[in-house]
Amino acid sequence: MKLEAVFIAADQPAEAAAFLTGGLGLPDAESGDEGQVAFSGLGTFVALEPVESGSHAGAVTLWFRVDDAVRQTETLLEQGADLVQAPASAGGETVAVVLTPHGVRIGLIS
Numbered sequence: 001m002k003l004e005a006v007f008i009a010a011d012q013p014a015e016a017a018a019f020l021t022g023g024l025g026l027p028d029a030e031s032g033d034e035g036q037v038a039f040s041g042l043g044t045f046v047a048l049e050p051v052e053s054g055s056h057a058g059a060v061t062l063w064f065r066v067d068d069a070v071r072q073t074e075t076l077l078e079q080g081a082d083l084v085q086a087p088a089s090a091g092g093e094t095v096a097v098v099l100t101p102h103g104v105r106i107g108l109i110s
Contacts, residue, residue, distance in 0.1 A: 004109055005045035005063040013037040013048035061097065063107035069094040072108050081106070 010016040017029035017037040029037045035050035051059075066072045070087045073096040077083060084105065085097040096108045 002065045003044055003062065004065040005047065005107070007047050007049050007061040007063065007107070009051040009059040009061075010048040011051055013050050016048050059105060061105040061107045063109055065109050067110060069096050069108040069110035072096075072110075073098060076100070076106065 008016075013035055014029075014031070014037055017039070020026050020039075021028060026039055027041045029039050029048075032038050032047070036047050038045065038047040045063075073083070073087050076098045080101045081098040083096075084099050085095070087094050087096040087108075094108075094110050098106050098108075100106060
């Protein structure tokens with residue numbers, strides 16, 4: 001298993017990226033699909049995802065690359081996680097998102 005990406009919800013992704021670039025010296029961010037802003041060159045893919053103001057802003061999704069996203073989702077659901085996004089094909093990969101009983105959003109990619 002490998003930590004593949006970190007997605008952070010932001011109501012103003014471009015402005016948040018500029019703040020992080022200026023304040024932390026991160027490399028310039030690149031605009032992506034659907035208003036997403038991403039940083040590369042950090043060792044792990046980090047992206048700011050647009051959300052409505054006040055709607056889960058600051059929420060983080062930890063994305064893990066696993067052998068089988070469907071099987072891993074089932075395991076996490078059996079352990080008490082809630083399903084946020086059922087396993088589905090996206091760009092030739094299978095992705096799913098769960099919310100742990102402790103409020104941590106976990107994304108799975110295979």
